[in-house]
Amino acid sequence: MPELPEVETVCRGLEKILQNKPVIKRVRLLRKDLRFPIPPRLPRALSGEVIIGVRRRAKYLLFDTESVILLNHLGMTGSWRLLARNEELGKHDHCLIELADGRVLAFRDPRRFGLLDLIKPGQEAVHPRLKDLGVEPLDGFSAELLLVKSRKRKVPIKVLLMNQKIVVGIGNIYASEVLFRAGVRPTRSSGTLTRGECARIVEAVKKVLVSAIRAGGSSIRDYRNLGGEEGGFQDQHLVYERAGEPCSICKTAIKSKVMAGRSTYWCPRCQS
DNA sequence: CGGGTTACCTGACGGC
DNA sequence: TGCCGTCAGGTAACCC
Numbered sequence: 001m002p003e004l005p006e007v008e009t010v011c012r013g014l015e016k017i018l019q020n021k022p023v024i025k026r027v028r029l030l031r032k033d034l035r036f037p038i039p040p041r042l043p044r045a046l047s048g049e050v051i052i053g054v055r056r057r058a059k060y061l062l063f064d065t066e067s068v069i070l071l072n073h074l075g076m077t078g079s080w081r082l083l084a085r086n087e088e089l090g091k092h093d094h095c096l097i098e099l100a101d102g103r104v105l106a107f108r109d110p111r112r113f114g115l116l117d118l119i120k121p122g123q124e125a126v127h128p129r130l131k132d133l134g135v136e137p138l139d140g141f142s143a144e145l146l147l148v149k150s151r152k153r154k155v156p157i158k159v160l161l162m163n164q165k166i167v168v169g170i171g172n173i174y175a176s177e178v179l180f181r182a183g184v185r186p187t188r189s190s191g192t193l194t195r196g197e198c199a200r201i202v203e204a205v206k207k208v209l210v211s212a213i214r215a216g217g218s219s220i221r222d223y224r225n226l227g228g229e230e231g232g233f234q235d236q237h238l239v240y241e242r243a244g245e246p247c248s249i250c251k252t253a254i255k256s257k258v259m260a261g262r263s264t265y266w267c268p269r270c271q272s
Numbered sequence: 273c274g275g276g277t278t279a280c281c282t283g284a285c286g287g288c
Numbered sequence: 289t290g291c292c293g294t295c296a297g298g299t300a301a302c303c304c
Contacts, residue, residue, distance in 0.1 A: 035281085076281090077281090077283090092282085109281095110281080110282050110283070111280085111281045111283085112280085112281055112282080113280070113281070153274080155274080155276095159275090221283095221284080222283095260275090260276075260277085261276090
């Protein structure tokens with residue numbers, strides 16, 4: 001579920017909570033694997049380390065310590081919770097980070113599509129999950145880049161926007177929302193986009209993501225921030241999960257279809 | 273390599 | 289109340 005705005009919101013929440021650079025007292029793994037095996041040495045590698053900071057790259061969170069980086073992906077249902085004192089562990093709490101100051105961070109992930117791994121500082125660029133990631137949409141993404149990457153490609157633009165090797169952070173909700181605002185149909189073959197359309201798409205990507213971050217992300221089903229609160233951007237969704245409803249601009253019924261296995265929404269009149 | 277489909281997993285929801 | 293099929297903010301592993 002979490003796309004860039006949700007991961008960014010979680011990252012900012014973690015940064016705030018960890019700004020006193022706490023020492024990790026102990027890490028407990030409640031299961032050995034999520035989608036992939038969790039390194040068995042992870043608890044030992046992290047215990048005693050100081051959390052220097054938390055960063056986001058694409059939809060990944062990176063917890064920096066002096067000697068190792070904790071890499072985390074939320075998958076579809078992952079969340080970090082600051083447990084209240086004496087709070088019972090949930091059925092899907094898989095990893096606990098116990099801080100020396102007594103606080104406990106829990107990684108919760110019912111579907112277990114998330115990821116926990118370790119990276120040696122300086123080795124980020126060669127990590128298999130990070131090495132092929134594309135450009136950050138809010139840092140270095142441009143119409144020129146989209147134009148170049150879309151040439152000679154037949155995939156629908158909606159699928160291209162979700163391709164993390166080209167531009168990162170855009171998932172199924174924001175792809176539809178961006179293309180509606182850009183006035184481009186999600187089914188358009190990428191190679192047919194004009195320079196002007198690429199410019200409109202890139203502008204819409206930036207606007208939508210910035211607005212969504214400002215709103216604290218979108219909560220459709222599961223997504224919650226660190227405090228368990230919902231985001232607010234779902235109130236600004238203009239097409240996502242609105243099939244059959246009148247378009248906010250022209251009142252034509254919003255259409256939907258499955259593309260590359262994912263539900264996709266658009267206005268057949270406003271988007272060409 | 274590009275493009276498409278399937279699998280991974282749990283839970284919520286609607287229909288019968 | 290079940291039970292069953294469908295679907296869900298992601299991505300990797302297959303296939304052709």
